[in-house]
Amino acid sequence: MSTAKLILDGREYEFPVVMGSEDEKGIDISSLRSGTTAITLDPGYGNTGSCVSDITFIDGERGILRYRGYPIDQVAQQADFVEVAYLLIYGTLPNQREFAAFKQQLTYHSLLHEDMKKFFEGYPPTAHPMAILSSMVASLSAYYPSADTEQNIDLNIVRLIAKAKTIAAFSYKKTIGQPFMYPRNELDYCSNFLHMMFAVPSEPYTVPPVTREALNLLLILHADHEQNCSTSTMRMVSSSKANLFASIAAGICALWGPRHGGANQKVIEMLEMIRRDGSDYEKYVGLAKDKDSNFRLMGFGHRVYKNFDSRATILKATAAKVLAQLGVQDPLLDIAKKLEEVALSDEFFIDKKLYPNVDFYSGIIYRALGIPTHMFTVMFALGRLPGWIAHWREMRQDPKNKINRPRQIYTGETERDFVPLDQRA
Numbered sequence: 001m002s003t004a005k006l007i008l009d010g011r012e013y014e015f016p017v018v019m020g021s022e023d024e025k026g027i028d029i030s031s032l033r034s035g036t037t038a039i040t041l042d043p044g045y046g047n048t049g050s051c052v053s054d055i056t057f058i059d060g061e062r063g064i065l066r067y068r069g070y071p072i073d074q075v076a077q078q079a080d081f082v083e084v085a086y087l088l089i090y091g092t093l094p095n096q097r098e099f100a101a102f103k104q105q106l107t108y109h110s111l112l113h114e115d116m117k118k119f120f121e122g123y124p125p126t127a128h129p130m131a132i133l134s135s136m137v138a139s140l141s142a143y144y145p146s147a148d149t150e151q152n153i154d155l156n157i158v159r160l161i162a163k164a165k166t167i168a169a170f171s172y173k174k175t176i177g178q179p180f181m182y183p184r185n186e187l188d189y190c191s192n193f194l195h196m197m198f199a200v201p202s203e204p205y206t207v208p209p210v211t212r213e214a215l216n217l218l219l220i221l222h223a224d225h226e227q228n229c230s231t232s233t234m235r236m237v238s239s240s241k242a243n244l245f246a247s248i249a250a251g252i253c254a255l256w257g258p259r260h261g262g263a264n265q266k267v268i269e270m271l272e273m274i275r276r277d278g279s280d281y282e283k284y285v286g287l288a289k290d291k292d293s294n295f296r297l298m299g300f301g302h303r304v305y306k307n308f309d310s311r312a313t314i315l316k317a318t319a320a321k322v323l324a325q326l327g328v329q330d331p332l333l334d335i336a337k338k339l340e341e342v343a344l345s346d347e348f349f350i351d352k353k354l355y356p357n358v359d360f361y362s363g364i365i366y367r368a369l370g371i372p373t374h375m376f377t378v379m380f381a382l383g384r385l386p387g388w389i390a391h392w393r394e395m396r397q398d399p400k401n402k403i404n405r406p407r408q409i410y411t412g413e414t415e416r417d418f419v420p421l422d423q424r425a
């Protein structure tokens, strides 16, 4: 095993170097504080490995993403989302029997406890569906308290994936004032979700195959992305031994922010703003470069990808294909493509290695499928569920799992005497 040397206050310390299966190097500094009294400081954690993990490999410099070793483009072209969920959570592709059983379980557990339906009545119609999804997922712990124990883990995993789509669809129905549509057991995961979203009791609804295929692809592309903000949040919460539902609800909340999964909603809002403003995309590229403007091109940039985001490449091609298949003409797709073209040939974006990320084109596809903008981040969450669960499970099974508790460098006042209120100026 190789080691790394650190010289601090004239003394030399040695730390083991941990190698990943793809030759990534990490300096194991777990003995740093006990040996030196110093800690590392890495705001934003850009240089910090919080764990070792077998689930997903990303090489941001080369634009590589693999789930359990399988390249994302192969998985995206050939797999079913349910298969991918199984792969991420259990580590192997399911055989036909395992796949059929998992699929059946995900259908069978789709119903919500009837009492949970009453929760929806309490939300205003303007409630953001992410607010509903996160609180409903946390509330599942009230209905399945066994999630607090190590028993029934697999059953609770299935319940969560199965019911999340029902919660998501009901949260949409709530915002448009339509009756909730119950899941149908003859439908697969994606079709069942689309049925609950778009069917009404008064007429038949058939899931368009193009829509089902596009949704399947979108969910797969979002299914995991190793230690991103929401997964790390979920792991942080889970490290306290919070139950599965509580931990995942925390991940959903972290995903909501516009720097993370909330960017897909912001991309469409930005493209709409540019269109209303005469489609002058160059003006907005200029604004994004202006340090004083606070404006960023939403859907651009990534902490890890410094070349291209393979998911965005797949989605760009898919957007054009799906829109053509559905006969949808969306001016936002043209604006997005032009914006990308201008940005990618601009020194600023080239220097800073800013490329479209997964959120840049996903919204255009969701729009074409009829999914409203405020539901986009919920769609991301549905896709990311298997990834969060896989990390939750991996962490629970790790005998070295400890509570996550970072430290800090304190820069506040040093000790001083308390001044009673009547003596303060």
Ligand code: ACO
Pocket: 044, 258, 259, 260, 261, 263, 288, 289, 295, 296, 297, 298, 299, 300, 301, 302, 303, 304, 352, 354, 357, 358, 359
């Ligand atoms: N538009 C314009 N400039 C940008 C953008 C952007 N979208 N993203 C980064 N930059 C600039 C920053 O101003 C910074 O410039 P500086 O070095 O002169 O200060 C430099 O590029 C590096 O940016 P950071 O914010 O330091 O990079 P970081 O890795 O911390 O942030 C992030 C990554 C949050 C994704 C950022 O690129 C961003 O805000 N993008 C827009 C929001 C977005 O699309 N988020 C979705 C990410 S994908 C996902 O989470 C699913």
